[in-house]
Amino acid sequence: MLTAVEDEVLNSQNWKKTYDNISKDERIALQQLTNREDLTIKAADKGGGIVVMDTSWYIDKCKDHLQNQSFYKELDHDPTDLYICELENKVRKWEKNKWISRDIASKLIPKEPKPGHFYGLPKIHKENTPLRPIIPQCQALTSPLAAYVDHVLQPIVQSLPSYLKDTTHHLIDSHDIIVPDNSILVTMDVISLYTNIPHDYGIQAVREALADNNVSPSNQQLITEMLEFILTRNYFQFDGKYFLQVQGTAMGSKVAPSYANITMGKLEKQILANCPTKPMQWRRFIDDIRFIWLKTLQELLQFHEYCNSIHPSLKFTIEYSDTEISFLDTKMMMRENKIHTTVYSKPTDKHSYLLPSSCHPRHIFKSIPQGQALRYRRICSSTDLYNKEVENLHRHLTDRNYKQSSIVTAINKARNHSREKLINYTKNKHTDQPTRIPFVLTYHPSLPSISSIINKHWPILQSNQETKVTFDKPPVVAFRQPPNIKKMLVKARTKTSTQNDTEPVYSKADKIRKQLELHFIHKLGTLSPNGINKKDW
Secondary structure (H helix, E strand, O other): OHHHHHHHHHOHHHOOOOOOOOOHHHHHHHHHHHHOOOEEEEEOOOOOOEEEEEHHHHHHHHHHHHOOOOOEEEEOOOOHHHHHHHHHHHHHHHHHOOOOOHHHHHHOOOOOOOOEEOEEEEOOOOOOOOEEEEOOOOOOOOHHHHHHHHHHHHHHHHOOOOEOOOHHHHHHHOOOOEOOOOOEEEEEEEOOHHHHOOHHHHHHHHHHHHHHOOOOHHHHHHHHHHHHHHHHOOEEEEOOEEEEEOOOOOEOEOOHHHHHHHHHHHHHHHHHHHOOOOOEEEEEEOOEEEEEEOOOHHHHHHHHHHHHOOOOOOOEEEEEEOOEEEEOOEEEEEEOOEEEEEEOOOOOOOOOOOOOOOOOOOOHHHHHHHHHHHHHHHHOOOHHHHHHHHHHHHHHHHHOOOOHHHHHHHHHHHHOOOHHHHOOOOOOOOOOOOOOOEEEEEOOOOOOOHHHHHHHHHHHHHOOHHHHHHOOOOOEEEEEOOOOHHHHHOOOOOOOOOOOOOOOOOOHHHHHHHHHHHHHHHHHOOOOOOOOOOOOO
16 A cells, blocks of 8 residues: 555656745845854744844843843753753652652653753843743653643643633633723733742642642652752753753743643732732733722732732732723723723734745635634624724735635624634534544645545555554544744754854863762762762862
């Protein structure tokens, strides 16, 4: 069967005729731009824009961020081998205590871990353009641990009283609220939540949440030990140097959102337990909070001061209005003692929808107008608000060269949908069906219909009794995205003429130090996250 499918796919007569979607000069310019070391190109923190920066400015900005010793510590060597030994010892202990199975133990230690490469997303909507720190954790030493802990914490996060899953959950929750006269709409968020969570406070929050959810003492100990290791071994590279994050958690870690959510759950519990005036409808999406204030503005400002007095490093900003306020991607408005909602876009939002000339399957360009029109219909609480907002959607899609017929059809079709049905979660109709094996390949517009070719030759596989049982249904053909301009230009690492991507060269003293650390780690079970200190050395 494989031979038959391969022969038909490779038959040039089946391939479609295609044209390059960028010119030769544009391709040359793209290559030249990619090779420039004096420019660094990153995605904007929000809004979908692309930011071109002077490389020296960007590196200085990152270094300024990393020089804050309250959050980061520069290391004088790569601690990967040391941390692997520590992790192996811990996993052996957890398995010996029967806290985890042998199968899980084998999956918690990655084969070839690599430190993440720090980069920053420029916040172009804020003064002085600060950076949002990102540390990718895909190949990190703690990546499997983070996935395991996140799996345990997710149900606890969803059980928090203030928890909002997404925009749809927010819309359902605020749908039929009766708002008293003279109320104030309020939103608050924590300043740099991820980097400002002290380890001891966050770990204690998780420990308390596990106990409150009747998790066994042994599992409580297991999860807190795993979490402590994740937080205290979060090391990374930047500009050829190694750093350790000593406070907070990295944006990029699988467990970071759950950890932040549970920490916020502890903090808001402290706030609401002792505040003299309770807010109405306190709801939260990670660190974005919304509520309705029923007292005076002066009392609201006092409440804000009170919130900022609860913890020394977790501080809130506040916005309020007696008419309308933005929350997530919605604008909440008070009309006749009810909450109405419409679409909200940040000023930095570029509305850079995928161009129809892009190298993607053609059905995508029908789905985008349809999906966006349904999103607008879901968010807008009335047809009048929808009709007003889709004028903006029509303009944005037109600017991106979408066909007028596709835009108008999508908008009219969405208008006829019941909003009540759209704001209710629907069960995926495919969830009860048997799992089909995915057949993944990189998309190219000249490819013939792969699914038709596989289905044509599927009877060959079904003619054998053994393969018929193993492969009872044809695979699902899925495409991975081909290289695009953004992926070519935006990289985590920053190119510099002095940067050396090879392994750092260690001095003889460094090598001896590493051998000593590996020796002691086996003898003692663990060392401090920073290895042997200078005094001991």
